[in-house]
Amino acid sequence: MGVLWLDDVRSDDLETVGGKAASLGELTAAGLPVPPGFVVTAGTYRTFIETAGIDDELFDAVDVDSEDSKALKAAHERAHALIMETPLPDEVAAEIVEAYRSIDDGEAFVAVRSSATAEDLPDASFAGQQETFLNVREADLIRRVKECWASLFSQRAIYYRNQKGFDHDAVDIAVVVQRMVDADKSGVMFTSHPSTGEPRIIIEAAWGLGEAVVSGAVSPDNYVVNRATQRTEDVTVADKKLMHVKDAETGETVERKVPDDRRTERVLSDEEIARLVDLGEQVETHYGQPQDVEWAVFDDEVYMLQSRPITTISDTAVSNVSDVGVGATDGDVAGEATDGAGETTRDQTAVGEVLLRGLGASPGIASGPARIVTKLDHLDQVAEGDIIVTEMTMPDMVPAMKRAAGIVTDEGGMTSHAAIVSRELGVPAVVGSSSATRQLEDGQPITIDGDKGTIREGVESKEKQRQPVEDARPKTPVKPMTATEVKVNVSIPEAAERAAATGADGVGLLRIEHMVLSLGKTPERFIADNGERAYVDEIIEGVRTVADEFYPRPVRARTLDAPSDEFRQLQGGEDVPREHNPMLGYRGIRRSLGNPRVFKLELEAFRRLYDMGYDNLEVMFPLVNDAEDVVRARKHMREAGIDPGKREWGVMIETPASALQVEAMAKAGIDFASFGTNDLTQYTLAVDRNNENVASVYDELHPAVLELIGSTIETCRDHGVETSICGQAGSKPRMVQFLVERGISSISANIDAVRDVQHEVKRVEQKLLLDSVR
Ligand code: PEP
Ligand code: MG
Numbered sequence: 001m002g003v004l005w006l007d008d009v010r011s012d013d014l015e016t017v018g019g020k021a022a023s024l025g026e027l028t029a030a031g032l033p034v035p036p037g038f039v040v041t042a043g044t045y046r047t048f049i050e051t052a053g054i055d056d057e058l059f060d061a062v063d064v065d066s067e068d069s070k071a072l073k074a075a076h077e078r079a080h081a082l083i084m085e086t087p088l089p090d091e092v093a094a095e096i097v098e099a100y101r102s103i104d105d106g107e108a109f110v111a112v113r114s115s116a117t118a119e120d121l122p123d124a125s126f127a128g129q130q131e132t133f134l135n136v137r138e139a140d141l142i143r144r145v146k147e148c149w150a151s152l153f154s155q156r157a158i159y160y161r162n163q164k165g166f167d168h169d170a171v172d173i174a175v176v177v178q179r180m181v182d183a184d185k186s187g188v189m190f191t192s193h194p195s196t197g198e199p200r201i202i203i204e205a206a207w208g209l210g211e212a213v214v215s216g217a218v219s220p221d222n223y224v225v226n227r228a229t230q231r232t233e234d235v236t237v238a239d240k241k242l243m244h245v246k247d248a249e250t251g252e253t254v255e256r257k258v259p260d261d262r263r264t265e266r267v268l269s270d271e272e273i274a275r276l277v278d279l280g281e282q283v284e285t286h287y288g289q290p291q292d293v294e295w296a297v298f299d300d301e302v303y304m305l306q307s308r309p310i311t312t313i314s315d316t317a318v319s320n321v322s323d324v325g326v327g328a329t330d331g332d333v334a335g336e337a338t339d340g341a342g343e344t345t346r347d348q349t350a351v352g353e354v355l356l357r358g359l360g361a362s363p364g365i366a367s368g369p370a371r372i373v374t375k376l377d378h379l380d381q382v383a384e385g386d387i388i389v390t391e392m393t394m395p396d397m398v399p400a401m402k403r404a405a406g407i408v409t410d411e412g413g414m415t416s417h418a419a420i421v422s423r424e425l426g427v428p429a430v431v432g433s434s435s436a437t438r439q440l441e442d443g444q445p446i447t448i449d450g451d452k453g454t455i456r457e458g459v460e461s462k463e464k465q466r467q468p469v470e471d472a473r474p475k476t477p478v479k480p481m482t483a484t485e486v487k488v489n490v491s492i493p494e495a496a497e498r499a500a501a502t503g504a505d506g507v508g509l510l511r512i513e514h515m516v517l518s519l520g521k522t523p524e525r526f527i528a529d530n531g532e533r534a535y536v537d538e539i540i541e542g543v544r545t546v547a548d549e550f551y552p553r554p555v556r557a558r559t560l561d562a563p564s565d566e567f568r569q570l571q572g573g574e575d576v577p578r579e580h581n582p583m584l585g586y587r588g589i590r591r592s593l594g595n596p597r598v599f600k601l602e603l604e605a606f607r608r609l610y611d612m613g614y615d616n617l618e619v620m621f622p623l624v625n626d627a628e629d630v631v632r633a634r635k636h637m638r639e640a641g642i643d644p645g646k647r648e649w650g651v652m653i654e655t656p657a658s659a660l661q662v663e664a665m666a667k668a669g670i671d672f673a674s675f676g677t678n679d680l681t682q683y684t685l686a687v688d689r690n691n692e693n694v695a696s697v698y699d700e701l702h703p704a705v706l707e708l709i710g711s712t713i714e715t716c717r718d719h720g721v722e723t724s725i726c727g728q729a730g731s732k733p734r735m736v737q738f739l740v741e742r743g744i745s746s747i748s749a750n751i752d753a754v755r756d757v758q759h760e761v762k763r764v765e766q767k768l769l770l771d772s773v774r
Contacts, residue, residue, distance in 0.1 A: 004016070005037075006021070006024050006034065006039065006178070009024070009026075015117055017115060017176075018115030019116065021174055023307060024306070030286045032283065033304055035305070045173050045174070048086075054082045054083070058083070059169050061079050062076075062168050063168070066162040072158060072159060076153055109135045109137060109246070110179055111132065111135075112141070112144040116171060133147070134180060141177070149173055152171065153168075184298055184299075186209060189292075189293045190290065191280040191281065191284040203224075204220040207240055207262060209244040220238055220240070221235070221266060223236075223268060227277070227281070235266070237264060241258060242255055243255075243257075272302065287309065291308065294306040353457050355456060356435070356439055356440070358409070359413065360449065361422060361431040362428055362429035364427070364428030365450070366427075367387075368459075369385075369442075371404075371442065372441070373388055374391070382404055388406070389437055391411055393416075394569060396520055398425075398494070402425055406427060408430050408431075409431045410434055411690065413431065413691070414728055415678035420489075420511075421514070424751055425492070425495060429450050430450060430454070434692060484745065484747060484761050484765065486757050487506045487507060488504035488507055488750070488754050489726055489748050490507050492515075496550075499549070504754050506550060510556060512602065517570065519570075520570055522575070524595075527597075536605045536608065539605035540605045540609060543555070543609060551616050557620065558622050559602050561591075564578075564579045581688075583690070588621075588623025588654075590623065600639070606642060610642065619649040621633045623652065624652070626657060627665050649670065649671055650670045651665060653680060654675075654680050667719070671721065672722040672724060674748070675709055677700045677727030677730070680709075685697065701732070709742070710738075730749050731750045733760045740761055747761065
């Protein structure tokens with residue numbers, strides 16, 4: 001049987017009809033008012049691809065390296081064409097059309113909604129990946145059903161399954177065909193408090209179709225009903241500027257202004273609230289747990305469009321959400337995220353509640369609509385004031401990050417790309433939330449706190465939104481004079497001005513990889529396409545912006561250090577070997593020495609900068625292990641025309657090997673050694689710095705790390721080699737105290753931390769002086 005009526009579907013039919021249809025069938029069976037409809041079963045899709053003999057070709061076509069964006073696009077196009085161009089057997093099409101004709105008068109507008117069968121897979125939120133079509137009629141019905149099938153092979157869906165290691169063959173798709181509810185008013189209802197689980201029903205309501213509420217385009221009215229007393233305890237009537245309605249002529253969903261006299265009118269009458277509360281209690285009783293329900297009112301009838309368990313209630317807390325750990329709100333969004341008109345689903349809590357937690361990576365509080373960005377999306381969709389929500393940021397996102405009010409990532413730790421760049425741009429950021437891209441919805445208004453690492457529902461008042469710390473500080477305090485120099489780290493040339501304004505004594509680390517990765521191509525591909533000169537010019541341009549800003553203060557530029565997984569995302573990345581563990585792989589000086597052609601061009605750029613008069617430039621080599629690395633790098637420097645005897649140059653201490661071998665490196669002629677504690681910590685403690693699962697074990701102040709640093713400083717002092725720190729830990733007061741006491745020559749901090757580090761250094765230096773005379 002190709003189709004099943006919703007009346008005949010139950011929740012345990014998930015395999016046959018998918019999660020969404022199973023839930024609608026269950027509600028229908030419970031006697032709740034669900035718009036009538038039927039399901040084209042998952043078996044129909046499976047029989048179609050198998051009988052037509054396109055199944056093998058389909059799964060072969062999508063068996064690609066999904067990091068290769070061209071291959072991914074081609075795979076999607078091939079799969080889509082296979083499904084759309086293969087005719088549906090007449091008898092199957094006839095069965096679907098016949099079912100459609102039984103809805104109302106046979107000419108109803110229907111919603112055609114994908115219902116994937118994969119919701120039961122662990123960690124398998126297929127949120128928003130499959131299509132929904134609204135206001136469909138007979139002429140388009142079969143095409144739309146097939147498009148739902150084909151959406152199982154969208155680029156995003158293929159990419160997602162590959163990432164999660166799901167077999168493409170393991171997911172089937174059913175399609176719900178259901179009468180549209182041309183809603184006069186609609187919204188969502190939480191049958192218990194969405195965060196604490198208290199017996200309070202919360203209803204949000206706005207005019208027209210539900211899309212406007214769910215997408216955050218409109219602030220809805222909010223009603224709180226105490227279930228024990230059945231009294232409405234709180235009513236907040238919002239100014240509802242917009243509504244979504246069906247265009248009478250085209251049948252399309254369009255956005256309209258709410259007429260002035262209805263903007264601040266209360267949406268729900270007491271009677272409607274009572275009806276919704278009654279339905280809400282029935283649903284919760286039926287499922288035996290609190291539900292997040294979508295509803296709509298049409299012609300004075302209340303309809304239920306979707307119901308899902310609330311996944312945000314903390315197990316232990318009744319009114320306390322602070323026990324939620326990093327990324328701990330891991331309830332999956334079962335079913336699609338946004339269906340459109342009146343038929344939308346989401347996870348949401350009441351305004352102000354903590355939805356998710358991560359690591360506070362860049363200070364400040366910001367509010368705005370969440371903008372979910374995947375690697376496949378065009379970044380121009382990020383508007384001024386949006387909050388970017390993404391798995392991990394990439395250098396090509398920097399322009400969008402500048403426009404954003406805040407950044408949220410699923411992955412990464414305090415030293416990830418997102419954390420470093422956000423701090424430099426002064427944009428509040430929360431990283432390592434685990435699941436923000438799946439838990440939050442595009443357009444959902446959120447507030448992030450880059451100190452506490454929280455992501456909350458709703459928009460904070462302008463006064464409470466807080467700028468990055470250094471903007472908030474008084475502008476005039478005198479810079480503390482310290483014997484230990486305090487420098488600043490810069491990764492993106494755009495941050496040079498902000499960095500220089502801190503009054504830092506120079507740049508302790510200028511990472512050139514952001515300049516290189518933002519070219520969008522691997523160095524090899526960029527050189528092949530544009531020539532060597534162009535590559536050299538790009539580096540000169542980036543370094544010069546910073547060197548100009550600081551002249552005559554020293555600027556320590558580091559040769560390229562990016563892991564292979566970052567290169568693989570660029571054009572030409574397919575030629576970069578896929579590595580099992582890129583953090584232990586082909587990066588830093590080993591890549592440069594193994595690929596001298598690119599390394600030489602970087603050194604040539606530095607040499608030309610010296611020729612141009614930038615004598616404040618210093619050269620630093622990353623991820624060296626021993627004197628052999630140093631000698632080889634020095635040879636290249638010479639060959640590029642840089643005299644190591646005349647210029648300041650040195651190495652990063654980022655591996656235990658380099659710390660243990662520093663004496664030999666000192667004898668090889670380095671002028672300075674700078675602690676890259678981001679890496680030194682990960683290699684000493686065996687903790688991947690970008691893996692949020694082990695973030696709690698990552699400790700830059702671990703005695704083993706401190707011992708390596710302490711002994712290195714001592715050896716360097718014996719050999720007249722300057723020492724510095726340019727890892728993130730240099731911004732932490734306890735590390736500053738340790739380093740100053742041990743006699744480090746300089747500390748390089750993040751832009752936002754420079755002023756505090758200056759004060760801390762001064763305090764420790766004064767204490768040391770006092771101690772020596774007491
Ligand atoms: C470090 O490892 O501490 C460092 C500053 O280098 P990066 O963060 O770029 O690896
Ligand atoms: Mg490093």
